[in-house]
Amino acid sequence: MSSLPASPSMVDGASLVARYRQVRARTTRLAAPLSAEDAQVQSMPEASPAKWHLAHTTWFFARFVLEDPAAVPDCWDVLFNSYYVGAGERHPRPRRGLLTRPSLEEVLGWREAVDARVVRGLETGAFDPARRQVLLLGTHHEQQHQELLLTDIKHALWCNPLAPSYRPDLAAVAHAPGAAAQALRWLSRDEAVVEIGAARWPDAGAGFAYDNETPRHRVLVPAHAIAHRPVTNAEFATFVAEGGYATPTLWLSDGWDHVQREGWRRPLYWHEDGAREFTLGGWRERDPHAPVCHLSHYEADAFARWAGARLPTEAEWEAWAAGVDVEGNFADDDASLHPVAPRDAPAADMPADLFGNAWEWTGSAYAPYPGFRPLPGVLGEYNGKFMSGQLVLRGGSCATPRDHVRASYRNFFPPHARWQFSGLRLARDPD
Template sequence: MQTIRQAGAAAPATFSGADALAAHYRSVRARSRTLAAPLSAEDAIVQSMPDASPSKWHLAHTTWFFEQFVLGARPGYAPFDPDWHYLFNSYYNSVGPMHARPKRGLLSRPALAQVLAYRDAVDARMAEAFERGDFDDAMRQRITLGLHHEQQHQELLLTDIKHALWSNPLKPAYRDDLSMPRQASPERLEWIAGSEGEVEIGAAPWPGSGQFAFDSESPRHRTLLSPHALASRPVSNSEFHDFIADGGYRTATLWLSAGWAQVQAEGWRGPLYWDEDGAREFTLGGMRQLDPHAPVVHLSYYEADAFARWAGARLPTEAEWEHAAAGQPVRGNFVEDDYLHPVAPAEGAAKGAPHQLYGDVWEWTSSTYTAYPGFRELPGALGEYNGKFMCGQFVLRGGSCATPRDHVRASYRNFFTPPDRWQFSGLRLAKDAA
């Protein structure tokens, strides 16, 4: 296997602390087991739509990644079960064929217990390899990438099981013991003037930079910002209620053509998990009263764009968003806070700067997911990780209530297609300034 390295990058950074990566590996892998623990074997096989995957498949695929790209890179490695390579490959065509994504819910075998045994076996082999000091810097970089990959699947496990449980007429909770979001007074939306002129965004290529970033975040480059302002916080449930009450879902002129067609075809009348009167919403804790001051969530790009038009504003560009977030600490409501749902802004949120940029909801931007100037994919099979998806998708920023805190940064680029709304996606308004 080739070294994970961008062409022209500096020499790979040496990881500090012989045991730091091994400890991080154990921590990330344990979190996946913790997130799956509330699920029965029956829960873990459900695939409620083609875009979602069963929890069991997430647990197996992330394990397959380490077996395929780390352990399997060593000569003579004997896989746990050679047939599982076909079952749990996702989209890496260069390493072989794979089971069709829309049919992952048909994989009743291997059983959940077998998948968990697979995880244990691979983790044990990884632990032995760490103990022996088998991994050079190039392979440690690959492990780091795999851990960030697993953190992405941890969030997907939550979003996918949420959709599956919502699809059940009983609307069962993923967990009955989730913390209730804090109640807060309404916060007036303010406009914060953004920078203008030439700025730099993006991440320096990893691993030469020493700071992890996916290849699609690189290279760091210059761009031009026009005069603009960003909203001080994300759009709230109450504000989205006003959009609905004013006929937002019935007014064709607010919508992109493809968005209006989607509204008509799907019968959308509100965010994905709201009930018909907009008083309650489905959460990972079951049906709960809607908090009017919490960020609205589970919106498609089409809905975010239509709301912005209705509000006399627009969505921010990813450059506007990133420049505002750069230098701010990564603080917010993440998966570790155990709400697993967006919460209203904390009392006394800082004035004069945008807040809730991180956590709570992924924020749609108006930027398409395309390559930065000078972009270079990772070499080899891992080059399929991001670059080949740079078509027909829009960028979201900031992380959500289901994202691990140490997984995001200002330059992080998430991406989904315009109709997608089962993710924890919301919006922040922007506007042009004179």
């Protein structure tokens, strides 16, 4: 594997030790409520077992930081490689749930062994600056898997007729409807040339950013208006009640095919009784004022058409988000692991709830920025090779760690994906 270039802006050793320990401990805590059976299940090809997430994130540090073949037990390299073709063979993703061995106990023991070696390497100065940059990247990679662990186990528990909760305390959390959502307002901006994206990491002075966020560049953003808050459950319920899922003229062709083939009639996890939704705390009454979530891009786009609007481009979204602090309902809050009614906007002329609660679909294809260069070596497979057939989401969700997102962060999924905490915000062109 080619190393990342060294950088004077690299996180210092003590800070990196603290971050590594914090991130690794949080993943273990997220898995703690799960039985060995829970951690083994794979409910669909797109999801992965919790045990696999625990092992794969450990494999990343063993393979790319320790770079010692002995750090990965025999044959586990194939089991827990995800999509790094340059790193060797991989077990098929749809069959990860068949990996009953190694056991959950063995995987957790491996995590402890790798953690001890990584921390010792940091504390003794055994890792050069380039290796520390890879380690920092690995902590952000693990935070992505923390969110996936939550969304994947939510889907698995929803598939269980017993509808169990992920954590008993979440089932007991009171979820009275939040404050009534304000009437939707439109915030307008004139045409302007703006800068979006992040400086290349790990260039000197640059904060952490994935390669797909770079380079920072100028774009022309046309005059437009954006909704001051996300679309709510109540608003989407009206779309459902007025036949949105039965009106082909609202849907992209592929989206309509999915509606017909999969029998979509409401967002994922909405109960057919019209009142409840499935959460990580089990079934509960749906808050009409909270942002709607678990929508595919097709559903978000269809709603926007029905509302006489459209989805914002990622450049429009980022131009607004650049002036907003990264605050909101994140996984760190740990109160509900579910969207809540939006907070007030930071200012009357700024949008509310851009960060946290639910990822917001944009109308932008996931494509390289002008001058994009993937990371060198095998790590270059991390983002760039997926720039086909995906759409961009922005802002983070209630399952995202707060320090994992920023205005330039580009999440991406195929348009049919709906098991993530994904919602929408409307935009429109001038009259």
